[in-house]
Amino acid sequence: MKFLDAPLPFRWPALFWIALAAVSWLALAPGGDGGGRLSDKALHFGAFATLAVIGAATGVMTPSRRALVFWALVAVGIEIAQAVMPFGRDPSALDALASFTGALAGLSLMRSADAPTVRRCAIAAIVVLAATLLVDAGYRAVRGPATHALLTQAFKRADATPWPGAPAKAYAAISLDGAAPIIAVDAASPRALALAPGLWPGRKPGDAGVTIFMGHRNAAFRALGAITVGESVRVTTRDGARFDYVVTRREVVRFDDSRLYPDAPGEQLALVTCWPVDATETSPWRLVVYADRSSIGS
Numbered sequence: 289m290k291f292l293d294a295p296l297p298f299r300w301p302a303l304f305w306i307a308l309a310a311v312s313w314l315a316l317a318p319g320g321d322g323g324g325r326l327s328d329k330a331l332h333f334g335a336f337a338t339l340a341v342i343g344a345a346t347g348v349m350t351p352s353r354r355a356l357v358f359w360a361l362v363a364v365g366i367e368i369a370q371a372v373m374p375f376g377r378d379p380s381a382l383d384a385l386a387s388f389t390g391a392l393a394g395l396s397l398m399r400s401a402d403a404p405t406v407r408r409c410a411i412a413a414i415v416v417l418a419a420t421l422l423v424d425a426g427y428r429a430v431r432g433p434a435t436h437a438l439l440t441q442a443f444k445r446a447d448a449t450p451w452p453g454a455p456a457k458a459y460a461a462i463s464l465d466g467a468a469p470i471i472a473v474d475a476a477s478p479r480a481l482a483l484a485p486g487l488w489p490g491r492k493p494g495d496a497g498v499t500i501f502m503g504h505r506n507a508a509f510r511a512l513g514a515i516t517v518g519e520s521v522r523v524t525t526r527d528g529a530r531f532d533y534v535v536t537r538r539e540v541v542r543f544d545d546s547r548l549y550p551d552a553p554g555e556q557l558a559l560v561t562c563w564p565v566d567a568t569e570t571s572p573w574r575l576v577v578y579a580d581r582s583s584i585g586s
Contacts, residue, residue: 304348330424333390340394359391439471456480465519470508493531505565513565533579555581
């Protein structure tokens with residue numbers, strides 16, 4: 289298998305620029321990150337590690353100080369472009385860090401002065417894939433506890449922003465049948481829901497009608513799968529107001545037929561997450577837990 293140790297039979301510089309343009313377009317196109325099996329941080333890491341390997345293999349961006357500056361500018365530049373372009377994308381310092389770290393990893397794999405060979409490129413591809421999966425696993429393991437800790441601290445502060453640039457503020461603590469409180473935020477945008485359950489606009493606890501909190505099943509709202517009719521739900525807002533509810537029913541509905549009517553009579557609460565709560569694949573179904581106001585909190 290001598291061909292494995294032979295220099296690459298071609299070094300297409302255009303391949304690097306095409307790959308860079310494709311990654312940049314995906315980063316800036318409308319729609320946002322997510323929707324796949326990998327976290328957005330792992331996607332940033334893996335994409336830039338792959339770009340760095342391609343850049344070195346094609347001879348366009350070999351490991352050097354110039355390459356470090358180039359990748360730092362690209363990683364930060366994409367986030368700045370997301371902020372100024374009207375495509376609904378949100379910049380993130382963590383995304384820029386994940387991108388630059390991925391580029392560093394790719395450059396380190398190709399730092400040898402020897403000409404790239406088929407074997408080296410194949411090994412680099414395997415290492416990039418393994419590293420991306422490790423980044424994904426590590427990020428998922430740390431993200432939940434770290435986000436909950438930051439939101440819990442923000443809930444107690446006058447400024448409820450968990451960190452600079454966060455897409456939402458800590459708004460309420462939701463306790464399901466006396467369990468440890470879940471911190472919810474004051475918005476239900478995709479980025480806000482990536483942090484914690486969010487308040488749907490138009491209603492808040494204490495208003496007539498239905499107050500809606502939505503959350504992902506892979507985070508705090510997975511607990512909705514076990515709650516039953518008759519159990520209690522307490523919502524405590526940052527100003528100290530407390531609202532007690534009793535679960536009256538559970539429904540599984542399609543996302544495009546939620547049967548949520550904000551103007552329904554009385555004071556109700558609806559907690560919404562994806563169904564089944566223990567599944568990992570995308571689902572069109574939503575679990576809605578309804579609760580009626582039982583007393584005025586003190």
